[in-house]
Structure formats: C-alpha cells, structure tokens
Amino acid sequence: MTTDKTILINGLWEAGADAGLPVIDPATEAEFAVVPSASHDQVSRAVEAAAAAQPAWAALEPWRRADALRAMRACLLKHQQELAELVSREVGKPLRKAREDVENAGIYLEYMAQWDRRIEGEIVPADNRNETILLNRVPIGVVAAITAWNYPLDLFIRKAAPALISGNTLVVKPTEVTPLATIRAIQLITDENCLPPGVLNLVTGGGAVGAALTSHPLVNMITMTGHRDTGKKIMAAAAANLSRVSLELGGSAPAIIWKDADLDLAADAIAFASFENTGQVCTSSERILVHEDVHDAFVARLVERAERLRVGSPSDDLDLGPLVNRVQFQKVTAAIDLAQAEGAELHCGGYGLPSLPGRGYWVRPTVMTGVTPKMSLFNQETFGPIAPIIRVSRYDEAIRHANATRYGLTAFVFSNDYRLVMRAQDELRFGEIFINRTMGEALQGFHTGHMESGMGGEDGKHGVLKYTQLRAVYHSYA
Numbered sequence: 165m166t167t168d169k170t171i172l173i174n175g176l177w178e179a180g181a182d183a184g185l186p187v188i189d190p191a192t193e194a195e196f197a198v199v200p201s202a203s204h205d206q207v208s209r210a211v212e213a214a215a216a217a218q219p220a221w222a223a224l225e226p227w228r229r230a231d232a233l234r235a236m237r238a239c240l241l242k243h244q245q246e247l248a249e250l251v252s253r254e255v256g257k258p259l260r261k262a263r264e265d266v267e268n269a270g271i272y273l274e275y276m277a278q279w280d281r282r283i284e285g286e287i288v289p290a291d292n293r294n295e296t297i298l299l300n301r302v303p304i305g306v307v308a309a310i311t312a313w314n315y316p317l318d319l320f321i322r323k324a325a326p327a328l329i330s331g332n333t334l335v336v337k338p339t340e341v342t343p344l345a346t347i348r349a350i351q352l353i354t355d356e357n358c359l360p361p362g363v364l365n366l367v368t369g370g371g372a373v374g375a376a377l378t379s380h381p382l383v384n385m386i387t388m389t390g391h392r393d394t395g396k397k398i399m400a401a402a403a404a405n406l407s408r409v410s411l412e413l414g415g416s417a418p419a420i421i422w423k424d425a426d427l428d429l430a431a432d433a434i435a436f437a438s439f440e441n442t443g444q445v446c447t448s449s450e451r452i453l454v455h456e457d458v459h460d461a462f463v464a465r466l467v468e469r470a471e472r473l474r475v476g477s478p479s480d481d482l483d484l485g486p487l488v489n490r491v492q493f494q495k496v497t498a499a500i501d502l503a504q505a506e507g508a509e510l511h512c513g514g515y516g517l518p519s520l521p522g523r524g525y526w527v528r529p530t531v532m533t534g535v536t537p538k539m540s541l542f543n544q545e546t547f548g549p550i551a552p553i554i555r556v557s558r559y560d561e562a563i564r565h566a567n568a569t570r571y572g573l574t575a576f577v578f579s580n581d582y583r584l585v586m587r588a589q590d591e592l593r594f595g596e597i598f599i600n601r602t603m604g605e606a607l608q609g610f611h612t613g614h615m616e617s618g619m620g621g622e623d624g625k626h627g628v629l630k631y632t633q634l635r636a637v638y639h640s641y642a
C-alpha cells in the first residue's frame with residue numbers, strides 16, 4: 165500500500181511532513197513500511213475541517229448517517245482480505261483472526277447504524293402551566309479518536325461508528341505501531357465516497373501528533389484507547405480546553421477459580437483469556453487466583469491447553485503469532501525472568517521459537533505457579549501470554565488479592581456457588597465482571613473501566629450516548 169497518502173483533510177490526501185516512523189513486521193523484525201507524521205499545521209487543518217463539516221453532518225437525517233455507516237461496512241468487507249493481510253502483518257496475528265477483526269468491524273458498523281432512530285430525548289414535566297421542557301440529545305462536535313495497536317481496525321471503528329451515527333465529525337490518529345490497516349481502510353472509505361468530505365479526517369504519527377491533536381481548542385471530545393500513563397497526559401491536555409475525555413486504558417484482570425468450579429470450563433476460558441492475541445488484550449487474565457483444593461488439577465488442565473496452542477508465523481495461520489514489537493518483547497521476557505528469580509515456577513512456555521530461531525518477538529503460552537502478591541508479575545500489566553497462578557484458601561483472601569490493583573477493568577469468577585458468586589459480584593471493584601466465562605464483550609453490553617482503567621466506556625446504549633450531550637429547551641405557550 166502507498167504511504168504517500170496518510171493525511172486526510174477535508175476529503176483531500178496529503179503527504180506527511182517528515183521522514184516518518186517505521187512499521188516493523190514482528191515475525192521477522194523487518195521494516196516493511198514507513199509512515200510519515202503530520203505537522204502541527206496539518207493537525208490544525210484536520211481539526212478545522214472536522215469543525216467546518218460538523219453542522220451539516222449533524223443536520224443530515226439520521227437514517228442517512230446510518231446509510232453512510234452501512235456503506236463503510238460494505239467497503240471494509242469488500243476489501244476484507246487486503247485489510248486482514250495488513251492487520252495480520254503489522255500486529256503479527258494469524259490471518260484468520262485478522263479476517264475476524266475486519267468482520268467484527270463490519271458487525272459493529274451495522275449495530276451502530278441501527279441507533280439512527282434510537283437516540284431519544286426526554287420530555288420533563290414543567291413547573292408552569294402551558295409549558296413543556298424538552299431534553300434533546302445533540303452531538304458533542306469534533307471528536308479526536310486515538311487508538312492502540314492490539315486491535316487497530318476494531319478500535320478505530322469502535323470509536324468512529326458511535327461518534328458518526330450521533331452526528332459528530334472525527335479526526336483519527338491511529339497508533340504509530342500498527343497504523344497501516346486503519347490508513348488503508350480510510351483510503352478505501354474515501355475512494356468509495358462513503359462519507360462527505362471533512363466528516364472523517366486522518367493524521368498519522370506518534371505521541372507528539374497525539375499531543376498536538378488533544379490540545380487543539382476546537383476538539384470537543386477525545387476518545388482514546390491506550391496505556392494508563394498516556395490517558396493521564398491526555399486528561400491533562402484536555403483540561404486546558406475543557407474537552408471531554410473517554411479513556412479505555414489498561415487492566416490487570418483477576419480470575420477467581422473456586423473449589424466448586426467446573427475445571428474444564430474454567431481451563432478453556434482462562435486459556436483463551438490468557439493467550440488470545442498473544443496475551444495482548446486489555447481484558448487478559450493477568451492474575452489467576454485458584455483455590456488450594458483444586459490448584460494442581462486446574463494447573464494441569466491449563467498447561468495441557470497451553471501446550472496445545474500452535475505458535476508461528478502469522479501467514480501460517482496457526483493459533484498465536486509473535487508479540488507486537490521489541491518493547492513489548494523485552495517487557496514480557498523480563499517479567500518471566502524476574503518472576504522466576506523471585507521464586508515462581510515455570511510449567512510451560514517461555515520465550516523464543518525453536519522453529520524460527522534468531523528473529524521475531526516470540527513468547528510461547530506460559531503458565532507460572534507459586535506467584536505471590538509481593539511479586540512484580542502480580543503488580544503490573546504484563547500484556548503477554550503469561551498465566552500467573554496464585555494459590556488461595558479463603559474467599560476474603562481471594563477478593564482482597566483480586567482488588568489489590570489501581571486498575572479496575574475486568575474480573576472473572578468461576579464457581580457454581582450462587583451466594584459466593586453474588587457476593588463476589590458486589591465486592592469486586594471492576595467495571596466488567598464475567599461469571600463462569602471470560603472475554604469478549606457483547607456489542608450491546610458496556611466495556612468500561614473503573615479507577616485507573618479509564619472512564620467513558622464503549623459499546624451498547626451508553627457507548628453511543630456518551631457521544632451526545634443534553635440540551636434543555638423550555639417551551640412556553642401560555
């Protein structure tokens with residue numbers, strides 16, 4: 165694909181302003197594209213174009229905006245293979261999973277298109293006779309959408325679809341680590357005239373471009389998926405202009421496996437939550453608290469499932485690919501080494517791939533036992549295919565360890581004891597709790613982080629309404 169068209173302003177393509185940032189194939193460590201970054205002036209003009217296009221977009225009949233989302237869906241699906249190959253190569257995920265990502269983006273667009281006739285206001289009783297009070301839902305204006313690298317296309321659509329259906333215009337800044345599928349998707353959407361000029365604008369680059377975008381005074385809302393520390397910087401930038409923020413940040417999901425749990429069900433689900441996308445999911449199970457009575461039986465089941473997963477080149481379409489880049493690789497391998505030095509036991513996995521020696525960021529599905537809350541593995545978001553097992557004996561101990569984090573995104577509980585499950589649901593301090601299953605989320609649910617996992621949330625009714633604000637209108641006809 166061409167990378168001389170990565171900046172889209174008011175429907176016209178421009179080249180980026182510098183020599184660019186490399187995109188690395190994580191399976192080979194080879195550079196396979198260079199994406200130039202937007203200048204400050206380009207960022208400003210992209211925001212101005214979005215602001216100029218917004219009133220007409222908001223004035224369009226909602227069903228016409230839904231038609232535009234359906235046109236985007238058709239466009240992405242028509243080019244599914246090309247987009248999937250880009251996602252697969254830049255993220256390092258097996259091709260069929262990348263094809264699923266494109267399909268999911270299409271499903272998301274269709275779901276959000278169906279909100280066209282459902283964004284409703286309210287009528288409130290008035291104090292005065294012959295008066296009516298209306299609470300109308302209106303768009304927020306210009307939305308800056310900033311994405312992370314693990315599901316690049318899905319994260320772009322998860323923000324763009326609800327923002328657009330509710331009448332906002334957008335400036336998108338994809339992650340610099342895996343920007344290609346998003347750039348290509350926007351090139352195709354533009355070629356096929358799915359949206360009026362200025363409604364969807366694109367700027368490429370890293371943190372500096374993100375900072376320029378989030379501090380622009382015409383940006384009314386920032387929606388970002390990424391690291392907690394970046395979320396804090398964005399909130400500080402937003403404060404200067406009182407822009408709204410919606411932040412989907414990291415997590416450190418605990419999973420409680422109780423003594424009465426269905427161990428096969430739990431092992432299948434935890435294997436998925438620990439290793440899917442090579443552990444690079446914000447809802448990955450990062451701390452697995454297992455009751456001592458079933459500890460060994462559960463570990464044996466999990467190890468068996470981990471060893472069954474096939475790791476290899478994304479083009480071979482196995483189960484897992486490499487980690488996304490060297491930074492991630494160094495972080496995850498250091499976490500495994502340090503945990504062993506601190507006394508944890510490695511049951512399977514580790515790093516490197518004997519079949520592909522010498523290149524690629526390979527970490528195999530790794531199960532570690534003997535992990536304690538004092539260890540660094542317990543206390544950080546590793547974002548790799550590691551399942552750390554902590555042995556517990558009492559319910560209150562399990563809840564205390566589960567809640568021992570500043571993150572508050574996701575928690576999992578496996579038990580058939582109704583009272584225990586209900587208590588856990590009340591006492592776990594997380595935005596999203598799964599009982600007897602793990603990820604992923606439903607379109608109509610609400611993916612939301614508490615505490616340092618962010619604010620705002622995505623999907624469903626609340627994921628659409630956050631892109632609107634209420635306007636009170638008093639009608640007197642006395």
Ligand code: NAD
Nearest residue numbers: 311312313338339370371374375390391394412413414446
């Ligand atoms: P990151 O924070 O490094 O980058 C995210 C985006 O922010 C990138 O586009 C980056 O260029 C941009 N950015 C960096 N500095 C900026 C600044 N000062 N101002 C504005 N933008 C800036 O995150 P990442 O490494 O790409 O993603 C991994 C993180 O994302 C993990 O913590 C993971 O848990 C989280 N994540 C969360 C969810 C969720 O829904 N909660 C989903 C996926 C990933």
